[in-house]
Amino acid sequence: MRLRSRPQQPPPTAAPVPRGPVPILAVRKLVKTYGHGDAAVHALAGPVDADGVEQGVDLTVHQGDFVAIMGSSGSGKSTLMNILGCLDAPTSGRYLLDGIDVGHLDEHQLSLVRNRKIGFIFQSFNLVPRTTALAQVELPLAYAGVKAAERRRRAMAALTLVGLADRADHRPNELSGGQQQRVAVARALVTSPAMLLADEPTGNLDSRSTDDVLAIVDRLNAAGRTIVLITHEDEVARHAKRVVRLVDGQIYEDIRQAPLQGLPPALQDPVEFASHTLHVGHVRAHANGGDR
Amino acid sequence: MNPFQTLRFAFGGLAANKVRSGLTMLGILIGVAAVILLLAVGNGSSQAVKDAIQALGTNALTVSSGSGSGSSTATVVKPLTVDDARALADTSQAPDIKGVAPEVSTSQTAIYQGTSHTVSSVVGTYPAYFEASNSKVDKGDYFSDDDVLNSRKVAVIGSTTATDLFGTASPIGKVITLGGTPFTVVGELATKGGTGFQDPDDTVIAPLPTVQNAFTGFSGSISQILVEATTADATTSATNEITTILMGQHSITSPSAVDFRVSSQTSLLTTRTSTDQTFTVLLGAVAAISLLVGGIGITNIMLVTVTERTREIGIRKAIGAPKGVILSQFLAESTLLSLVGGGLGVAAALIGAHFKIVGIKPVVIPESVYGAFGIAVAIGLFFGSYPASRAASLRPIEALRHE
Numbered sequence: 001m002r003l004r005s006r007p008q009q010p011p012p013t014a015a016p017v018p019r020g021p022v023p024i025l026a027v028r029k030l031v032k033t034y035g036h037g038d039a040a041v042h043a044l045a046g047p048v049d050a051d052g053v054e055q056g057v058d059l060t061v062h063q064g065d066f067v068a069i070m071g072s073s074g075s076g077k078s079t080l081m082n083i084l085g086c087l088d089a090p091t092s093g094r095y096l097l098d099g100i101d102v103g104h105l106d107e108h109q110l111s112l113v114r115n116r117k118i119g120f121i122f123q124s125f126n127l128v129p130r131t132t133a134l135a136q137v138e139l140p141l142a143y144a145g146v147k148a149a150e151r152r153r154r155a156m157a158a159l160t161l162v163g164l165a166d167r168a169d170h171r172p173n174e175l176s177g178g179q180q181q182r183v184a185v186a187r188a189l190v191t192s193p194a195m196l197l198a199d200e201p202t203g204n205l206d207s208r209s210t211d212d213v214l215a216i217v218d219r220l221n222a223a224g225r226t227i228v229l230i231t232h233e234d235e236v237a238r239h240a241k242r243v244v245r246l247v248d249g250q251i252y253e254d255i256r257q258a259p260l261q262g263l264p265p266a267l268q269d270p271v272e273f274a275s276h277t278l279h280v281g282h283v284r285a286h287a288n289g290g291d292r
Numbered sequence: 293m294n295p296f297q298t299l300r301f302a303f304g305g306l307a308a309n310k311v312r313s314g315l316t317m318l319g320i321l322i323g324v325a326a327v328i329l330l331l332a333v334g335n336g337s338s339q340a341v342k343d344a345i346q347a348l349g350t351n352a353l354t355v356s357s358g359s360g361s362g363s364s365t366a367t368v369v370k371p372l373t374v375d376d377a378r379a380l381a382d383t384s385q386a387p388d389i390k391g392v393a394p395e396v397s398t399s400q401t402a403i404y405q406g407t408s409h410t411v412s413s414v415v416g417t418y419p420a421y422f423e424a425s426n427s428k429v430d431k432g433d434y435f436s437d438d439d440v441l442n443s444r445k446v447a448v449i450g451s452t453t454a455t456d457l458f459g460t461a462s463p464i465g466k467v468i469t470l471g472g473t474p475f476t477v478v479g480e481l482a483t484k485g486g487t488g489f490q491d492p493d494d495t496v497i498a499p500l501p502t503v504q505n506a507f508t509g510f511s512g513s514i515s516q517i518l519v520e521a522t523t524a525d526a527t528t529s530a531t532n533e534i535t536t537i538l539m540g541q542h543s544i545t546s547p548s549a550v551d552f553r554v555s556s557q558t559s560l561l562t563t564r565t566s567t568d569q570t571f572t573v574l575l576g577a578v579a580a581i582s583l584l585v586g587g588i589g590i591t592n593i594m595l596v597t598v599t600e601r602t603r604e605i606g607i608r609k610a611i612g613a614p615k616g617v618i619l620s621q622f623l624a625e626s627t628l629l630s631l632v633g634g635g636l637g638v639a640a641a642l643i644g645a646h647f648k649i650v651g652i653k654p655v656v657i658p659e660s661v662y663g664a665f666g667i668a669v670a671i672g673l674f675f676g677s678y679p680a681s682r683a684a685s686l687r688p689i690e691a692l693r694h695e
Contacts, residue, residue, distance in 0.1 A: 087610060087689040108614055114688075115612020126607045126692070130308050140611045142297060187611065 022099045024063050024194050024226045025084065029056030030093035032079050043079040044090070045249040056093045057251060059244065061195070061228060066221040066264050068240035069230045076249040078199070081230045085118055085197050086110050098194040115143050119188030123200035125180040127172040133159060133183045134168040140191045158186040162216050178209025185216055189225065196220065198229040202236055214239050218266045235277065239266050298617070302624035305597070316593045317633035320668050323583030324637025327664040329644050330579045332654035334572025338565055339655050344484070344492070345561045351390075351524045352424050353556050355380075355534055356516040369551040370542045371513035374500070377418075379537050380519060386533040391420035391520040394500060398507045400471035402457060402496065409456040413495040414470065416503025417518070422448075424520035427497070432464040432479030440499040445506075448479040450495035470496060473506040527556045576660075583664070586633070587671035594626050594679035605683050606691025619684040626676020627669060634668030 031054050032044040046056040057080070061067050071077040082088035083095060086102055095102045098117050105113060120126075127136055137155040146154070159165050162182040172180055181201060188196055198217070202210040218239055221227050229240060237243050241258040244251055258265045266273045306313040357372045377394035380386055396416040402409050415421070422434050427448075435446045447470070454463045454477075463477045475498060484492045504510055521530035531554045538552055539545070598605070605618060638661055645654040 082689050085610070087692065108616075111609065111612050111614040114610060120610050122610075122692075126603075126610070128604055128607055130304060139608070143608075143612045143614065143617060191612075 021063065023060045023096075024065075024098055025059070025061040025228070026094075026096040027057060027059040027084070028094040028096075029058065030080075030083065030095065031056045031091045032076075032083060032088075033091045042249050044076045044083075047250055057249075059251070061226065062260055063226055064221070064224050065260055066217075066227045066239070066241040066258075067229065068237040068243045069228065069246060070232060070237050070243060071246035071252075072232060074248075075246040077230050077232075077246050080246065081197065081199050081228075084228060085120060085199075086114050111143075115140055116191060117194045119191065119193040119196045121181070121184050121188050121196065121198035121201045123203040125172070125177070125184050125204070127180055127183060127187075129173075130171060132169045132171055133164060133175065133186075136172075136183055137187045137190050140187060144191060154190055155186070158190040159183070161189070162186045176209070177205050178212050181205060181209065181213050182216065185213065185220075189220060195226045195228055198227065200231055201229065202231070202233070210236070214266070218264045221264045222267050238276075239264060241265065298620050298624050299628070301621050302628050305601075305621070305625050306628060309597070312593060312596075313629060316589050316629050317636065319586035319589035320583070320630050320633030320671070321586075321637040321640060323579070323586035324634045324664045324668050325640040325644065326579035326582050327576060327667075328579075328638065328641035328656060328660050329649070329654060330575035331572060331660040332641070332645050332656045333649050333652055334568065334575045335657050336649075336655040337652045338568030338572065340652060341564045341568060342561065345557050345564065351521040351527060352426070353519040353521060353527060353530055353534065353554055354516055355519060355538070356553050356555070357513075357551065358553055372515075372517055372552060373512050374514060376538060376541050377514070377517045379541050380517065380534060382537075385537055386530070388522050388526040388530040388533055389519055390522045391424050393418045393421035393424055393518040393520075394514045395421065395516050395518055396500060396503055396508045397515045398503070400496070400507065402453065403469040404457040404466065407457050409453060411453055411470070411494060411496050412491070414503065414507070415495060415497045416500040416508070417497060418500060420520065421497065421518055424518045427484070428482045429479040430482040431462060432477070435478055435497075435499055440501065443499060443501040443505060445473060445475045445498070445502055446478045447475040447496050447498040448481060449477055449497075450481050450491075450493040451483040452491050452493040453496060454480045456494075470498075471507055475502075531556065580667075583667060583671065586668075587630075587675045590626050590629055590672055591675040591678060593629075594622065594676050595682070597625070598622065598679045598683040601683075602686060602691050602694040605686055606688050606694065609686070609688035610692060615684045619680050622680035622683050623673065623676050626680065627672040630668045630672025630676075634665045634672075637668065638665050 029046070030044055031042075031046065034041040034043060042054065044057050045054040046058070048054055057076075059080075069077050069080060079088070083090050084097075086097070089103070097113060100113065100117075102110070102113060114120075128139065131139070134152070134155055137158050138151045141151040141154060156165060156168065159168055162185050164179060164182055164186065167175060167179060167183075170179075172183075175183065181204075185196075185201075188198075196217070201217070202213055205213060214236065217227060217229070221241075227240075229236065231237055238257070241256065241260065241264055243253075243255045243257060245253045245255075258268065262268075355372065355376075357369060372394070374394050377392050380389060381392040383389070394417065398414045398416075399410065399412055400414045402411050418440055419434055419437055421427070422429070429448060430451070432448070434448060435444070438444075439446050447468070449457075449463060449468075457463065457468060458466065463480055466477050467474050468477060469475075475496070481493065481495070481497075500514075519530065519534060521527045534554050535547065535550065539547070539550060542551060544550055608618060641661070641664075642656065645656045647654075
């Protein structure tokens, strides 16, 4: 509620943005139904026309955007996320990722798409057990067939970017939750994917680690990386340039909080942004800390 | 993903569950070691029998009294006599016979300076016996035809008998008391080695009339006649000559009514070898089953691993691992299990083959080593392929949701 009442936010604009180049992500008439007949669950349906036919969900995301997909549980946001991540196939509808029609790809091509086009960040970190942070970040590059030396260089660069260069040889069980998630972010961005797909990235983190991770995501977006983030927390969503709200399998509202071009909200005026933090408890302490 | 990396992941996966991996390897280890070792034992026993029979002499034929193996219709059995042996020694009638040695045998207690030893085989014979039975003198000399003619109380003793009576001292020239009769030891035989049934080195060989005088009496009958054929190939014709001559000697007209038996060492050898082959195949089959069980152990443990690591598989798929990489990773793990297990099994078997097993010195068959190792690796691939393909075909979304 407070999110939309803030006066300094630009007025909400309707999506999709009518712009020239090929969108990173374009979803047309997407429907996902689990089960059959009476027992069918319509996870993603979109508006229903007069004849009761599901029109499906339409969504377009452009290069450089930072989209938060919000919704309560059962709203279809996880289903949408799985389809966007090429982990699941839609019942009907088209999905174009960076100009590629994903629906026509076979298993092997899908694994290539996941490797090259998408960087995943999961709620439960999902690091490979018993593997050092460096090897963890090298893994997608290894699957892409990058040579060892190049792999090491790029993985170290990604770890440096998330501030974990000194933890390169630590295994997941030797890292805190926030550090694990930062390794996951490094792993997601190391292949320079077209889109970073984050599913509740801060859901398992304390507020301090949440800020750390979101700060990295903000910086990545400022550097031009496209980010699609799924969350149910307003505090997380207010970092996004655009908020898409899902209710009962259809898009309920689509609000632009910051222009597509330019910095994400958190970096436009950091002090002001921090003062409006929704974190309970260490609000002031953190805001003061952020001033310096 | 290069093969080296796949292998490193496989090592990591196995190292994560050391006890489990170790136990699975143990299954393959035991299987491979059992196959190699049991085949080696089978082979060793047949080798030992072959050697023992060869030591008796492959051109040797034994003529013994009796109505044969049931096929003979002889009603009266005439015992073999020295005259029969003499008739066989006639080279004009039996050109394929090189030497003839009539034998009488008994068992006596030998005493030397208070040391007593029961000799299982005291043989009275002619000097031709030594060559026909492939007995060579190690120390001293054989007794001579002259000794036989004069019934001298001389003896050639086996190595076991010599050790038991004299210890390490040389027995040559010493006098032993055999069943109350003093014998001068003139020679000691070289060790032949045991077949496991009866020690051929526990023997005393003396001139025929001397033994008859002292123990068996001059009834004229002898236990058997040892005949040496000119060559190993001539044993068949020699057998025919013996049969013809002895039928004449015993006044037998029908070959189906003979009262003696001619057996050759080669026939014995063939029988024993085929028995041993059956034995070896049986041992190998038992061992192969244990190898198979080891393979099933691999499948089992890999299935557990796949289930346990479903989530990890999901993560790997989400970050772009193609199906082939997942497949090869799990295949590499199972093959590594069988490879290491098989390798250790070969090592264990080769070490184990240095020890005597139930009195048999195992002789490792080289083919069984390659075969067992190869089969173990193939088993790893084969039994690992089902869990691996199950892992590879997991849907990423379901694998990720797996708890």
